[in-house]
Amino acid sequence: MLDLRLYMAQRLSAMVMAPLVLGHIAVMVYAIQGGLSTAEILGRTQGSIPWLLFYGTFVLAVSVHAAIGLRVIVHETTGLRGRGLRIFTWGTGIVLLMMGARAVAAVTML
Amino acid sequence: MSENTKTLEVSVWRGTQEGGAFETFSVPAQESQTVLDVVSWIQQSADPTLTYRYACRVGMCGSCAMMVNGQPRWTCRTHVSRVLDGNRLEIAPLRNLPVIKDLAADMDPFFDKWIKAGGVHRPSRTRHEPIQEVSPEEPGRVEANKAIECINCSVCYAACDTVAGNEDYLGPAALQRAWTLYNDEKVQDRGAILDAVSGSDGCLNCHTQGSCTRYCPNELDPLSAIAGLKRAVATSFFRRRA
Numbered sequence: 001m002l003d004l005r006l007y008m009a010q011r012l013s014a015m016v017m018a019p020l021v022l023g024h025i026a027v028m029v030y031a032i033q034g035g036l037s038t039a040e041i042l043g044r045t046q047g048s049i050p051w052l053l054f055y056g057t058f059v060l061a062v063s064v065h066a067a068i069g070l071r072v073i074v075h076e077t078t079g080l081r082g083r084g085l086r087i088f089t090w091g092t093g094i095v096l097l098m099m100g101a102r103a104v105a106a107v108t109m110l
Numbered sequence: 111m112s113e114n115t116k117t118l119e120v121s122v123w124r125g126t127q128e129g130g131a132f133e134t135f136s137v138p139a140q141e142s143q144t145v146l147d148v149v150s151w152i153q154q155s156a157d158p159t160l161t162y163r164y165a166c167r168v169g170m171c172g173s174c175a176m177m178v179n180g181q182p183r184w185t186c187r188t189h190v191s192r193v194l195d196g197n198r199l200e201i202a203p204l205r206n207l208p209v210i211k212d213l214a215a216d217m218d219p220f221f222d223k224w225i226k227a228g229g230v231h232r233p234s235r236t237r238h239e240p241i242q243e244v245s246p247e248e249p250g251r252v253e254a255n256k257a258i259e260c261i262n263c264s265v266c267y268a269a270c271d272t273v274a275g276n277e278d279y280l281g282p283a284a285l286q287r288a289w290t291l292y293n294d295e296k297v298q299d300r301g302a303i304l305d306a307v308s309g310s311d312g313c314l315n316c317h318t319q320g321s322c323t324r325y326c327p328n329e330l331d332p333l334s335a336i337a338g339l340k341r342a343v344a345t346s347f348f349r350r351r352a
């Protein structure tokens with residue numbers, strides 16, 4: 001159930017995600033080791049364009065990647081196809097994107 | 111001979127696409143007995159209505175494949191001693207294909223996909239032109255040679271879990287054939303091959319777990335052929351856009 005477009009979207013989003021995942025883990029380790037408080041973290045992320053771009057790109061890549069991955073699993077385990085499968089793929093992507101965008105907005109917007 | 115006093119308990123699938131059940135037969139064990147020998151013994155000595163298929167009996171024709179103790183095998187070249195579970199054998203029609211009757215699976219979907227994947231040779235020259243010379247050392251020819259011993263037995267197709275989950279998936283044998291043609295110097299229209307294998311039923315759906323390569327009785331490697339197709343398709347994605 002993957003044509004070339006979906007396949008490339010999934011591979012390219014994975015390539016985008018790989019360095020971002022490492023960056024995210026590094027940030028987590030740093031924040032915990034350094035004993036940063038919530039207020040200190042928000043103080044650095046709020047109003048920061050670089051953090052908005054970092055996590056914004058992350059959320060976009062995750063939404064694309066996960067929606068396509070789940071599409072394959074759902075098709076191969078339940079046999080869902082056609083319109084239903086399209087709606088599922090887009091629905092998953094949009095829900096993930098909205099949830100992620102909300103979280104990114106909450107930590108990076110003033 | 112003591113060998114002949116032993117018997118095998120053989121459960122054989124009886125039925126059609128509408129339904130059926132396993133039927134158990136006691137079959138005398140022989141030395142160097144193949145699974146096909148067992149099936150033939152049942153048909154000749156116990157129940158002449160048993161339906162199954164074979165032709166060459168030497169691993170050339172690809173018509174005798176069945177599920178043996180849950181795994182796809184070419185039955186004419188599979189020794190009973192290698193697959194026996196205690197003294198039990200369970201023999202069923204090939205997985206992932208409709209059943210015609212008993213052990214005879216309907217191979218049509220397998221061959222239809224072979225054609226759908228572009229498996230028909232489209233010559234680039236007519237009979238009036240001189241024959242194109244192909245060097246056996248040419249890298250494309252070397253790659254193409256790897257799969258030409260495919261006997262169309264459908265063992266890999268039966269082993270493939272992606273076919274089980276996605277009935278449109280072209281499957282390992284058809285895609286391997288496409289890779290062979292893609293590397294064949296005599297084939298001109300490579301783009302047409304990539305188009306045929308890159309749709310929603312094509313090579314991009316392979317999970318790369320390699321059951322096809324593990325079970326192919328001729329020790330071919332559809333897994334690597336499909337990996338080659340994926341690379342070619344992904345590269346063409348950028349090239350065609352550029």
Ligand code: SF4
Nearest residue numbers: 270316317319320322
């Ligand atoms: S490697 Fe691909 S073609 Fe081979 S059995 Fe697995 S999914 Fe099927």
Ligand code: SF4
Nearest residue numbers: 260261263264266326
């Ligand atoms: S690739 Fe191997 S298992 Fe598959 S059809 Fe050809 S010979 Fe049979």
Ligand code: FES
Nearest residue numbers: 167171172174186
């Ligand atoms: S009978 Fe021909 S391959 Fe087994």
